[in-house]
Amino acid sequence: MNYHKFDVVIVGAGGxxxxxxxxxxxxxxxxxxxxxYPTRSHTGAxxxxxxxxxxxxxxxxxxxxxxxxxxxxxxxxxxxxAAILTREAIDAVYELEHWGLPFxxxxxxxxxxxxxxxxxxxxxxxxVRRSCYAADRTGHMILQTMYQxxxxxxxxxxxEYMMLDLLINDGQACGVVALCLRDGSIHTFHAKAIVLxxxxxxxxxxxxxxxxxxxxxxxxxxxxxxxxxxxMEMYQFHPTGLYKVGIxxxxxxxxxxxxxxxSEGERFCVRYxxxxxxxxxRDMVSRFIYDEIAAGRGIDGKDYVYLSVAHLGKEKxxxxxxxxxxxxxxxxGVEPYYEPVPIQPTAHxxxxxxxxxxxxxxxxxxxxxxxxxxxxxxxxxxxSVHGANRLGTNSLVDLIVFGRRAxxxxxxxWLPEADFAPLxxxxxxxxxxxxxxxxxxxxxxxxxxxxxxGKGTGETQEALRAxxxxxxxxxxxxxxxxxxxxxxxxxVVELKQRWRNLRLMDTSRTFNxxxxxxxxxxxxxxxxxATVAGALARKESRGAHYRTDYPKRDDVNxxxxxxxxxxxxxxxxxxxxxxxVITEFEPKERKY
Amino acid sequence: xxxxxxxxxxxxxxxxxxxxxxxxxxxxxxxxEAEGNDxxxxxxxxxxxxxxxxxxxxxxxxxxxCGSDAMRVNGRNRLACKLLVNDLGARIxxxxxxxxxxIRDLVVDMDPFFAKYEKIKPYLINxxxxxxxERQQSPEQRERYDETTKCILCGACTGSCxxxxxxxxxxxxxxxxxxxxxxxxxxxxxxxxxxxxLSDRTGVWRCRTIFNCSExxxxxxxxTDAIEEVKRAIMYGTTDIA
Ligand SMILES: Cc1cc2nc3c(=O)[nH]c(=O)nc-3n(C[C@H](O)[C@H](O)[C@H](O)COP(=O)(O)OP(=O)(O)OC[C@H]3O[C@@H](n4cnc5c(N)ncnc54)[C@H](O)[C@@H]3O)c2cc1C
Ligand code: SF4
Ligand code: FES
Numbered sequence: 033m034n035y036h037k038f039d040v041v042i043v044g045a046g047g048x049x050x051x052x053x054x055x056x057x058x059x060x061x062x063x064x065x066x067x068x069y070p071t072r073s074h075t076g077a078x079x080x081x082x083x084x085x086x087x088x089x090x091x092x093x094x095x096x097x098x099x100x101x102x103x104x105x106x107x108x109x110x111x112x113x114a115a116i117l118t119r120e121a122i123d124a125v126y127e128l129e130h131w132g133l134p135f136x137x138x139x140x141x142x143x144x145x146x147x148x149x150x151x152x153x154x155x156x157x158x159x160v161r162r163s164c165y166a167a168d169r170t171g172h173m174i175l176q177t178m179y180q181x182x183x184x185x186x187x188x189x190x191x192e193y194m195m196l197d198l199l200i201n202d203g204q205a206c207g208v209v210a211l212c213l214r215d216g217s218i219h220t221f222h223a224k225a226i227v228l229x230x231x232x233x234x235x236x237x238x239x240x241x242x243x244x245x246x247x248x249x250x251x252x253x254x255x256x257x258x259x260x261x262x263x264m265e266m267y268q269f270h271p272t273g274l275y276k277v278g279i280x281x282x283x284x285x286x287x288x289x290x291x292x293x294x295s296e297g298e299r300f301c302v303r304y305x306x307x308x309x310x311x312x313x314r315d316m317v318s319r320f321i322y323d324e325i326a327a328g329r330g331i332d333g334k335d336y337v338y339l340s341v342a343h344l345g346k347e348k349x350x351x352x353x354x355x356x357x358x359x360x361x362x363x364x365g366v367e368p369y370y371e372p373v374p375i376q377p378t379a380h381x382x383x384x385x386x387x388x389x390x391x392x393x394x395x396x397x398x399x400x401x402x403x404x405x406x407x408x409x410x411x412x413x414x415x416s417v418h419g420a421n422r423l424g425t426n427s428l429v430d431l432i433v434f435g436r437r438a439x440x441x442x443x444x445x446w447l448p449e450a451d452f453a454p455l456x457x458x459x460x461x462x463x464x465x466x467x468x469x470x471x472x473x474x475x476x477x478x479x480x481x482x483x484x485x486g487k488g489t490g491e492t493q494e495a496l497r498a499x500x501x502x503x504x505x506x507x508x509x510x511x512x513x514x515x516x517x518x519x520x521x522x523x524v525v526e527l528k529q530r531w532r533n534l535r536l537m538d539t540s541r542t543f544n545x546x547x548x549x550x551x552x553x554x555x556x557x558x559x560x561x562a563t564v565a566g567a568l569a570r571k572e573s574r575g576a577h578y579r580t581d582y583p584k585r586d587d588v589n590x591x592x593x594x595x596x597x598x599x600x601x602x603x604x605x606x607x608x609x610x611x612x613v614i615t616e617f618e619p620k621e622r623k624y
Numbered sequence: 625x626x627x628x629x630x631x632x633x634x635x636x637x638x639x640x641x642x643x644x645x646x647x648x649x650x651x652x653x654x655x656x657e658a659e660g661n662d663x664x665x666x667x668x669x670x671x672x673x674x675x676x677x678x679x680x681x682x683x684x685x686x687x688x689x690c691g692s693d694a695m696r697v698n699g700r701n702r703l704a705c706k707l708l709v710n711d712l713g714a715r716i717x718x719x720x721x722x723x724x725x726x727i728r729d730l731v732v733d734m735d736p737f738f739a740k741y742e743k744i745k746p747y748l749i750n751x752x753x754x755x756x757x758e759r760q761q762s763p764e765q766r767e768r769y770d771e772t773t774k775c776i777l778c779g780a781c782t783g784s785c786x787x788x789x790x791x792x793x794x795x796x797x798x799x800x801x802x803x804x805x806x807x808x809x810x811x812x813x814x815x816x817x818x819x820x821x822l823s824d825r826t827g828v829w830r831c832r833t834i835f836n837c838s839e840x841x842x843x844x845x846x847x848t849d850a851i852e853e854v855k856r857a858i859m860y861g862t863t864d865i866a
Binding site: 129277359365 | 642643644661663672673674676677678680681682683684685686687688689690691692706708727728731734738741742745746747748754756757758759760761762763765766769770773774775776777806809811812
């Protein structure tokens with residue numbers, strides 16, 4: 033057995049994982065495990081910016097930011113957490129600057145700020161400049177800066193190690209088990225504290241802005257070990273993905289003044305949201321687009337509308353939106369200087385995830401009982417600061433604020449008192465069995481029939497992947513209803529069954545990416561199960577969860593968080609609920 | 625309007641290395657149906673998912689921002705996710721980048737690359753007390769090092785450089801790009817240290833100004849210019865002249 037022992041093991045090297053690592057690197061032994069080289073993490077794809085009420089361009093106040101976050105999340109946000117998010121955002125952004133992050137600058141040398149959807153001044157009066165940015169590659173700069181700091185602090189990385197399992201013994205988290213891609217070996221990491229920072233699961237949908245690596249591994253691994261997943265039905269579709277490819281065109285475009293146009297050349301958002309127009313929150317703008325298309329006002333009667341930046345002029349486009357306009361050129365052959373860009377809503381962000389408290393500790397029930405030793409931060413976690421709909425630029429803040437809090441809590445509170453919990457017997461048994469059975473199925477065919485190097489019988493991964501992604505798009509998209517969700521739950525059961533019989537073509541132990549993909553696919557299906565079950569039970573419309581059969585928000589019955597627990601019965605997670613923390617903003621109807 | 629697409633059959637010739645089976649690399653040809661707008665990465669995925677699961681390469685973001693899938697395509701280092709079938713013709717040859725040890729098929733060992741990157745101290749060095757808010761930097765000062773902040777550490781430049789092929793010790797263009805990013809940042813105080821590192825035997829002077837790196841860079845960074853600026857900074861002992 034390959035055995036490693038560290039005080040803290042952090043799984044994931046995106047913004048959240050590295051931010052945690054930074055708090056711990058000085059005085060404890062830590063390891064960061066990542067299935068990608070750190071700089072390949074999806075944080076690097078974030079474009080628009082990171083929100084903080086610095087007030088560099090005009091008056092701003094973290095309370096306004098907090099209010100926007102709560103309202104944007106359709107009041108499913110835990111307000112104690114939102115207060116921390118927005119207050120600590122300010123120092124966290126300065127800290128990034130001190131580490132060298134190359135923000136764009138104002139004339140007087142401060143961090144430049146721009147508008148973003150749902151961010152307002154004075155509790156909803158009108159848009160405010162709150163997003164701190166570095167052109168349209170803010171996430172790239174954050175990821176690079178944090179990686180640079182990791183190099184400086186000599187953080188120990190296990191790159192291209194994929195976590196397969198989480199170890200819990202005697203009610204305490206005590207380690208993880210990972211596959212080393214390079215040689216197929218299985219490694220057990222024993223630790224006093226584990227931070228899960230593995231990101232989202234957008235790959236469950238056909239049209240998505242998410243990287244191929246965004247497969248919900250952390251959520252699935254925790255879910256299999258009895259940890260609930262919170263509010264998984266709250267999955268955000270970003271309004272402006274490149275038509276058919278899903279690649280994101282940041283809200284920064286609209287923040288800089290871009291329009292959305294229907295087939296009649298009308299700026300339809302103005303009709304739906306007279307105050308915030310194109311800068312209404314994402315769930316709403318995605319529905320506006322959906323409604324326009326349903327009303328036959330998609331371009332050429334098809335399922336897309338236009339995003340137009342041409343009127344901003346070449347100079348502004350090149351200075352503020354260089355990358356995203358390149359995406360339009362590169363992947364659709366459209367020249368945004370002159371032509372409008374075809375866009376459609378794209379699966380983008382998980383508001384839900386592994387439930388945590390404000391210290392980043394994982395909590396496992398409706399009483400917020402802490403699972404000692406286990407932490408989660410970033411998109412994999414649900415604090416919940418995003419509620420039913422995340423505002424643009426609030427994820428990067430989430431990473432740095434709660435990544436930092438998790439790291440600090442481990443350093444200051446947990447490590448001084450904690451001991452290594454003993455590993456369970458045969459700690460790597462589950463992971464080893466998973467890998468061995470997958471590789472054996474490759475050799476022998478799905479049903480034990482002989483096959484030669486993959487040329488046997490049985491289904492390979494592609495059809496399964498396509499079926500998952502297409503059906504999620506169809507049934508659990510911008511708009512949902514009882515019938516579609518019921519159908520999808522049955523689908524999930526079928527997909528799980530088929531996954532168990534998948535056949536691999538590749539049986540090598542050297543860098544077997546097919547093995548990795550098949551494991552990822554299994555993880556996506558687990559995430560889908562929790563998502564669909566939560567959505568089916570939530571008979572209301574709130575934020576990103578919009579049901580045509582229950583089009584109104586129902587605070588009497590559903591102002592609460594879903595907790596989905598995996599059970600023995602496929603397709604039947606147990607659902608429990610916990611109250612939303614409301615401190616100062618009473619739920620109101622959302623108008624923009 | 626989105627460019628029209630049409631389905632066609634493309635021939636992809638891949639230089640493969642399957643260490644479990646044979647110590648020798650070999651070429652294998654695949655035929656795939658693809659649309660003009662498909663990325664080369666989509667084509668590779670199609671092969672992997674539908675024909676041959678053993679085909680091995682790295683990828684993640686699929687839109688040119690993560691740096692995973694640098695490879696040699698028709699003789700030049702490119703990101704597979706930034707190339708469209710429309711631009712490639714019906715016959716495509718794909719190989720791992722040169723100058724890197726190959727692990728399997730198109731997957732090369734990036735550890736030596738990152739080790740060289742670490743050598744140039746790729747982080748802001750400044751021990752002065754931090755202000756309560758941000759350090760000031762004018763838009764002009766920020767612009768000074770803008771290009772080199774774009775690097776995604778894909779290795780395409782380094783893998784295209786004959787000086788790297790000839791001498792594995794050389795730090796290579798990517799490291800110098802990242803040194804440049806800090807040397808010309810008005811907030812940084814580590815310029816002299818880095819210039820010292822880059823002026824030795826394995827430093828900037830091995831660059832023969834061949835420009836392969838600039839052509840290879842998928843982020844459009846003028847890599848050779850950046851290297852020249854670093855050379856000048858070493859020669860004149862200051863970053864003001866460069
Ligand atoms: C295109 C795009 C643009 C965006 N723009 C913005 C924006 O402008 N502002 C904003 O606030 N938010 C934005 N977001 C959202 C935000 O970028 C993400 O939510 C955030 O970066 C997630 O960070 P993370 O650290 O949680 O995870 P990630 O950055 O996704 O990192 C996950 C890490 O976990 C590792 N990992 C995953 N699974 C495993 C496993 N099984 N074993 C080992 N390691 C594993 C990966 O290797 C990776 O290192 C954007 C998102 C997208 C897709
Ligand atoms: S300079 Fe360009 S080619 Fe070289 S590593 Fe950076 S992004 Fe890649
Ligand atoms: S897959 Fe990320 S750069 Fe190509």
